[in-house]
Amino acid sequence: MYERLRRELAYVRGLCEGNPELDRKALNRLLDTLDELVEANQHVEARLRELEEYVEEVDEDLNELELAFYGDLDDEEGLIEVVCPECGEEVLVDEDDIADDEIEVLCPKCHTVLVVEDATEIEPQRSGVDETIS
Template structure:
């Protein structure tokens, strides 16, 4: 039962009681009924405004999501501009700091194998060179006595 329906029911009860308005109690009951009727109307108006604002917030939230996708190009947290750049959960990730803007970029092996990429923040070309890298096998200290 809505608040307005409850108030109408209460008003009907008071009318059925034939409250004597010449007594102090009768005057108080009629006055309380009038005040409650005004409060019900005020609450109904506030509820309508809240519903309207909630709908507006939902629309603005959806629009903001569209703007974020367009401006920040949020494609599943991909750091490169290529659409075919998908990271698997099993890929080992590397962090690279752009020397120009200082932005930290997440990379996987496939991006490193390409040899270079543009920084998504400033557009600086970042190059990766494997020629100078030496990968050492981890040996147990016991195996060095051979």
């Protein structure tokens, strides 16, 4: 469609440049081309609205599925809050992960590696990562 509109506009441009007496014909052709462009734009906007509505419906369906799948579980149920001793950032760790072994958790703020052995023991270890990275 756009290729045809470009050809029409090139034709109008040629009419204007080639023969100054054909201004009326060129203007009418230009107006016809603009009408087609407006119609095409209206079609695109209508399609965009349809797609936005569809995405909203899919999002609502996904939210319903998440509620059905996860139930009314508290988002933080089963999580242990660990505070980074370097920067004070709160990091959530799944208690199942630390039930048997110690784990290493990277602080998202200062990139300190936290070794978590149980809910009360936290040992900071510097990672080799530059601290200026956010």
